[in-house]
Amino acid sequence: MPESNERTQRVAVLADSDTRWKWGALTAHRIAPDGRLDGLLLRGRATPTARQLEEVGVQADSLRELTSAEFLSDMERDPEQYDVVVLALVGGGVQAMLHGLAKVWQGRRRRPVLVTGYVGVVYEKLADGLLLRHGADIVLANSRQDAERFRAVYEGVGADSSSVVEAALPFLGGADHQDHEPYTVTFAVQPSVPKTRTDRLYLLNRMADHARMHPDREVLIKLRSLPGEHTTHVENLPYQRLADDVGLPDNCRLVYGNMGEVLDRTSLLVTVSSTAALESLHRRIPTAILTDLGVRERLGNHHFIGSGCLASWDQLDQGHIPEPDPDWVAVQGVAADGEYESCFDAARKRIAELGEAPELPPVAPYYNQVTAPGYLPPLLARHRLAPDGTPLPEAPEPVAARGIRHTMRKVTRGAARGAYRYGAQRVAPALRRLGKL
Template identity: 65%
Template sequence: MALGVPSESIPTVPNVPVSPVNSQQRNEVVVLADSDTRWKWGSLIAQQIAPGATLHGRLLRGRATPTARQLQEVGVEPDSLYEVTAAQFLNEQVLNGQGTGESVVGRGVIVLALVGGAAQAMLHGLAHTWNGATRRPVVVTGYVGVVYEKLTDGLLLRAGADVVLANSAHDADRFRTVYAGVGADPDSVVETALPFLGGEPYRPSDERRFTVTFAAQPSAPADRRDRLYLLRRAADHARRHPERDVLVKLRSRPGEHTTHIEEHPYQKLVRRLPEQPDNLQLVYGNMGEVLDRTDLSVTVSSTAALESMHRGIPTAILTDLGVREALGNHHFIGSGCLASWDQLDDGHSPTADPGWLSRQGVAVEGDPFAAARERVRELAERPVSPPLRTCYTPATASGYLPGILARHGLDPKGEPLPGAAAAAGPDRDRPLRKAVRGSARWAYRSGVQRVAPLIRRLGEL
């Protein structure tokens, strides 16, 4: 399905009764994602673990549902793609034969490319939907990038999937330790790599201007003053080096949201610069294409650093605001890439440590996805599929789990609540509902990016 549709015009569930994905083939993959970055991870993972499979994309409706522009930037065109609620997605996964036969995707794969709470809700919902089934799809989940916070919380919310992907040997060891310590299945963890690591190896060129790319992040740092500081330093670097181009690579346009909330977009902060140098430019687009012309990659802790390191591009992890867990740059301790803007102004060009790269799943030899493909194949060929078993249940987490499920319209058993279940049927008022949802999203994003900062400033008076 082509994605050439206007921004904010992502198809919703068609105006017909919700029907299962029409397939009884093994080479079917459904990716459920809740943001642009998770769609990128999930769709690329699907291509790696099930090459050549038919790809069905489902976007979980919420505050960060990607726009058509964001999806186009990812560059993956699925065979079907539209927005769904949790209840609608579960309704699509109903098994044939009253829950005793083949899944609607045969012995295929479902990739949950979701934040932890949403993953937990979908695991409970799928377990309820498939209760009593003899065959079901293989359920895969994981992380879209560097895991530098909420390790235990995020892992236990993903426990219960057949396969939990770890992006490096370092992560795989940590994940298995946590699962073994709480009685979850450590064998569900499978080591892979980030699926978007690729591109041509870096080669300096005298045929183009030296280019410095600052990969901005929505929430690292989150403070307005710190973000303005980093922008000013990028502008200062451009002034000090008029022979260089300095790019500020932005994740989203104003009004769009990604995985994390961005209260202080650089697009607005740039107006506070006394003067914007001619060789400083704010850019969008696919990160890989931007790295194609990058000679020095700079960031606080973005996963883009791993992409540039993988290619051999000199990469700097900024220390100007400290090396702190809150920023995520502590993850890069030992990489050899920690540096400040002062050092970069003086010509420093960091080189990543090969041993550190190997442990982090960067620039590894061989096929990092072979083990995951084999595991998925083995699970898909089981004569009988065991039920999904989450770590959290109403008996083990009665004060935590119900709230997570309720946020996604599910009761403690994983069954859609009455209102959510009704919404899973035909969307006959789709144009009106779509207009209301669009207005609600605009109001939410305006509140985050305009009203909330104003209230905080008033509170400081």
């Protein structure tokens, strides 16, 4: 690859959901601030909708949907079209693409630098998720604590840990907290935490009660997606559908939008364990991690033990404002002291070093046919790859039917997207205006 000062760096982000697109695209901007960004959306259950992409607010120079087989074919045809490829995928997806790329780039001296990482707080399946990401040239850690844990896992299984590079969450930023009116309490929703209807109704009722108890405050319930939309995790019980059962007061309402813009007007951020808490802490916004449902691994709020932010709705109702522990904040990659911009220096340096090397080594994940012969083949098969990383053929169909079906899929997909855009951009705003009359 030519040196970065000779031409614009070219970065591709392969993402499988809205949250991973957000992480991948913003990571690309951090590691190549003046580079060209090509967005590749992996077609599947959680492929972002136009509304979700707009809410993320990241502009790409190009954006298209494709299958994993199409991605690998594209990488085989022209491996030097990109300087860096960011794999913003679930762990199994990263592992599958690493094996697929290892196959299509076999014997090649030149290829892009491969970067991957996590979209937020790593509070479960640490070993599993990390080993599925092993094989990338760079595995980004969002904090000093994560970097130490990641290296310990790799070294503990005898895998190379030099790929681990300490950085930070790429979407931290924004202005420091300022007092403003009205006092606004924002609850950051998570798609899969908590899971049960009972727990979700409990939280909704506590939000509504807090709003009634403090009529001079606004209580915002920051939603992640519309009912029917998919994100990183499946949301089976959207708060929108449960809100009708609760009956929210006028000063308690559901909101969408970019989290950074919502935080601009937030006086107190409340959540069970959302990564939004780190965004809030970075901006010195008072932040509460709820203990009402317990401090449990399945909720993820155990990650915040020692943070000083644990609190219950009873305490918040009575005016309690949590005080974050500065030592805990410091090891979480939350650089509220203004040093955040340097957090990606190490990643940029490593990419430059790899880019200037005469050749990059073959892609070699820890999991292979020797280390994981029972685990790897079915994992690759779920992503339609053979055990050696070769894409599996699609089920054959008659040529005539293939042409008709391709045309129908294209027409139907275009019509559906057009209808969605019209509904989101024209109908929904009109209904909101009518609701205010």
